[in-house]
Amino acid sequence: MYPLCIDTIEKIGGKTHSFVYEVGRRYIVCLEQKVCTCGRFQLDEISCAQTIVVLKSKNVTNMHPYCSDYYKLDALAKTYEVPMVPMLDKEDWSLSDNVLEETVLPPRYKRMFGRSWKRRKKCR
Ligand SMILES: [Zn+2]
Numbered sequence: 001m002y003p004l005c006i007d008t009i010e011k012i013g014g015k016t017h018s019f020v021y022e023v024g025r026r027y028i029v030c031l032e033q034k035v036c037t038c039g040r041f042q043l044d045e046i047s048c049a050q051t052i053v054v055l056k057s058k059n060v061t062n063m064h065p066y067c068s069d070y071y072k073l074d075a076l077a078k079t080y081e082v083p084m085v086p087m088l089d090k091e092d093w094s095l096s097d098n099v100l101e102e103t104v105l106p107p108r109y110k111r112m113f114g115r116s117w118k119r120r121k122k123c124r
Pocket residue numbers: 027036037038039040041048049050051
């Protein structure tokens with residue numbers, strides 16, 4: 001893993017933007033808007049490596065405000081709040097006659113165009 005460092009900090013549109021450098025790459029992080037040019041901060045709503053570098057430079061130890069509530073323990077507990085009832089034994093299922101008479105078959109095989117996966121050379 002390559003080290004990340006903050007090169008410059010600029011005010012753009014009244015908001016603080018930190019320019020974070022990784023070998024050959026530059027990312028722009030705005031904590032106020034919760035965006036990073038890598039995309040993970042705004043898409044996954046969790047602090048990316050660049051955001052963590054910026055937060056550490058500001059001596060921020062509580063990163064909870066920069067992480068979505070979906071990743072927190074309360075959200076996990078709410079997921080399993082609803083009771084789950086196991087299904088009855090297959091012998092006890094009540095099915096209508098038309099369902100019982102239905103025969104489910106696998107899809108018909110259709111040869112696809114292109115090189116067969118068996119003939120494909122593996123890259124090394
Ligand atoms: Zn990022």
